[in-house]
Amino acid sequence: MLRTSIQVGKLIGIPIRLHFTFLFILLGIILGFANGPTTEYRIPLGLGGIEMDSFLRYSLSSIAAVLFFFTLLLHEMSHSYVAMKFGTKIHSITLFFFGGLAMMEDIPKDPGKEWRIAIAGPLMSFAIGGIFLLTYFGIKTLNLVIYDPVAILVFILGFFNVILACFNLLPAFPMDGGRVLRAFLAKKMSFLKATKRAVLIGKIFAVIMVIAGIIADPVRFILTGELGSNLFTPLLAIFLYIAATEEESATITFATLEGIRVKNVMRTERTSVLEDMPIAELASKMLEEKTAEYAVVSENGELKGFVTFDEIKKLPAEQRHFLRVFDVISPFDSIGDIILKEEEAVEALKRMIRNKRIALAVKEEVDGDFVGIITKRDLATYMEMLKGSA
Ligand SMILES: [Zn+2]
Secondary structure, eight states: OTTSEEEEEEETTEEEEEEHHHHHHHHHHHHHHHHSOSSSSSSOOOSTTSOOOHHHHHHHHHHHHHHHHHHHHHHHHHHHHHHHHTTOOEEEEEEETTEEEEEESOOOOOHHHHHHHHHHHHHHHHHHHHHHHHHHHHHHHTTOOOOHHHHHHHHHHHHHHHHHHHHHTSSSTTSHHHHHHHHHHHTTSOHHHHHHHHHHHHHHHHHHHHHHHHHOOHHHHHHHSOOOOOSHHHHHHHHHHHHHHHHHHHHHHHHHTTTOBHHHHOBOSSOEEETTOBHHHHHHHHHHHTOOEEEEEOTTSOEEEEEEHHHHHTSOHHHHTTOBHHHHOEEOOTTTTEEETTSBHHHHHHHHHHHTOSEEEEESSTTSOEEEEEEHHHHHHHHHHHHHHO
């Protein structure tokens, strides 16, 4: 999903990326600011009720939308900044449809660090929201002569940042509040148990949100002062419910593999094929050896890449007779496709996910020999067996 994003710049050494869905949200925000209701609700949500030149209307709305983008970025930057202080490497920050996402190397499992990283974002949003709202009320009380649409946009930016902070503090994954909750639980129990408990609380919360959305929705109350239903909250709750379930299974995977090393899972037989082997021959070898992934090596033992059953099954039968392995392999990345025997199995899984690979070559040491391969399939089977024997 994150591949369809472009880098737009760098801040304190962190690449900032924009996902294409973010452009839709930016456009939506500009239109919302320009045409949203001004007086229909208790608070203004846009400039729709104000008579003004459309060029000015869209210019001001665009400036406000870009400012909103910066406040989202500052939220993510705060998470990243605190994480960097704890020595975590930040790959990038991507802004997409739902907001922002900081891609971190390894979120520390130390609860004391996790909650500080998680809380930094909402605190930043509260601070930004507070500054904008204070500015707005300052303008109002001092009765400064200021162009009305500007004051409205200042209010909206403040209001949205406070809402963003509150929303992020919901005690459900993947919201920051879910992480804070897990960190506090993890002080008293294992990380796995704390995750399960936090996921359960998040799910209960999601159910409460669905009921609240139907009976007495808080968003509706803020806007209109009336109690009643609103569809937005239940939809959000369903999203939170699904996200919580995903977080749970990811954590279970990582917790199951804790302490397991690459050497425990790697395969040392049926590991490689020669690059000039005909595809037809490889297909029968796979069947015979019941193996779906091989490393590909040259005549002198040099690693060239990987070949998998999924790749060759796509080839029409007539092509299998004249194509050879080197015609179909994915190019070998001499850093990303290698893992050392003594490294953690979790690290192998992460590297596969990050590089979209289903296998890695295992080496004894950095400049050492190729000793085996580790595949997603082997890891999955191994985890099943670990769970079964626990
Ligand atoms: Zn956050």
